[in-house]
Amino acid sequence: MATTYKHLATATVTGSTNTITFSGIPQTYTDLVIKFRTRDASNEGYRSYMYWSPNDAWYYHRSFLFVVDSTTTFATSPNTWAYTPYLCGLTGAQDDTSGFFGTGELKITDYTSNYPKSAIYDSGHFSAFSTTWAHGFGGNQILSSNPITSITLSGPSNRNLTIDSTASLYGLKSS
Amino acid sequence: MTILTKTEINCTTGVVTEVPLTPEEISEREVSLQAMIAREEEQLAAAEALATLKASAKAKLIAGEPLTAEEADTLVI
Numbered sequence: 033m034a035t036t037y038k039h040l041a042t043a044t045v046t047g048s049t050n051t052i053t054f055s056g057i058p059q060t061y062t063d064l065v066i067k068f069r070t071r072d073a074s075n076e077g078y079r080s081y082m083y084w085s086p087n088d089a090w091y092y093h094r095s096f097l098f099v100v101d102s103t104t105t106f107a108t109s110p111n112t113w114a115y116t117p118y119l120c121g122l123t124g125a126q127d128d129t130s131g132f133f134g135t136g137e138l139k140i141t142d143y144t145s146n147y148p149k150s151a152i153y154d155s156g157h158f159s160a161f162s163t164t165w166a167h168g169f170g171g172n173q174i175l176s177s178n179p180i181t182s183i184t185l186s187g188p189s190n191r192n193l194t195i196d197s198t199a200s201l202y203g204l205k206s207s
Numbered sequence: 208m209t210i211l212t213k214t215e216i217n218c219t220t221g222v223v224t225e226v227p228l229t230p231e232e233i234s235e236r237e238v239s240l241q242a243m244i245a246r247e248e249e250q251l252a253a254a255e256a257l258a259t260l261k262a263s264a265k266a267k268l269i270a271g272e273p274l275t276a277e278e279a280d281t282l283v284i
Contacts, residue, residue: 040218050211050228050236056219083240106254116243117236184213189233189240192211201218 036207037065042200048073048192054201055182057143061203064140064180069133070197072187074125077161079134080188083117084151086140088178090115096170118172121155123187126194129160133197143180148173257281 038061043052057064072080079100095108096119121136136155143149151174156167183201187193211228228236264278274282 041216041221043214043216043223045214048212049214049225051213053213053215054218055215056217058218083243113246116239116246119243186236189236190211 034207035204037202037204040201040203042198045193045195045197048194050192051184051186052193052199053182053184054199057181057183057201058203059144059179059181061144061205062142063204064143064183065202065204066138066140066183066185066199067136067202068121068138068185068197068199069135070185070187070199071124071126071128071133071194072197073191073194074188075127076125077128078125078159078164079157079166080123080125080191081119082121082123082134082136082155083186084120084138085117085184085186086143086174086176086180087182088176088180089117090174090176092118092175093173094118094170096168098166098168098170100166100168101164112175117186118151118174119170120151120153120185122157122166122168123193123197124157124159125161127161132158132160140180140183145179146177148175148177149180150174 041054070082074080091112091114093109093112097106120138123134124132134157136153138151138153140151141149150171152171154169158165185199211233212225213228214225216223260278261281264274264281267274
């Protein structure tokens with residue numbers, strides 16, 4: 033059975049914004065996918081991490097593997113952690129060469145259920161400014177008991193996402 | 208000073224709103240992200256410590272020296 037993607041919304045940053053929230057998410061799909069392409073307000077020509085939060089942010093487990101500038105960083109959570117925004121990838125910097133963004137995809141499974149939900153992501157970034165690259169993937173197991181009705185994407189806490197950053201939300205279901 | 212704003216797009220209505228973050232929201236974001244960073248650094252330090260123990264265990268095995276319990280733990284599956 034084929035899986036079809038239904039485009040639900042796209043947010044395009046025209047100036048700058050700290051967070052992008054998709055609210056009013058229809059509860060008629062099996063999974064959600066967010067594709068993002070972002071730069072933040074760093075003037076270092078460099079990269080930072082992207083985060084996401086659901087409306088029902090709760091305790092979680094997580095694992096990830098990143099290769100940043102040829103250095104491998106990996107981690108797993110042996111214990112359940114109290115909520116903080118969940119890591120979901122990499123973002124570029126506003127003063128990097130035009131057209132260079134951090135890109136990534138985040139997939140959230142069974143977002144309408146009343147049971148724990150899992151999310152996986154895959155993201156990469158190349159900085160033309162510093163000619164360095166990074167790539168990473170990972171996942172979260174979120175111990176929430178409520179459906180996800182809104183999702184917020186953000187960069188580093190003290191920086192806005194800058195012009196031409198985009199994020200699109202898709203709903204998945206079997207056709 | 209940078210003004211931090213938030214953008215919300217309602218997937219049902221298509222309405223887009225953009226408003227400044229409140230001081231409370233800015234503070235919450237800072238605290239939660241700093242907590243995450245601290246955890247990542249803690250895990251990275253633990254991974255580095257494990258790698259050091261493994262290297263020490265390997266060197267001792269090659270040299271025929273006795274391992275500590277911690278070093279032996281890194282070799283037992």
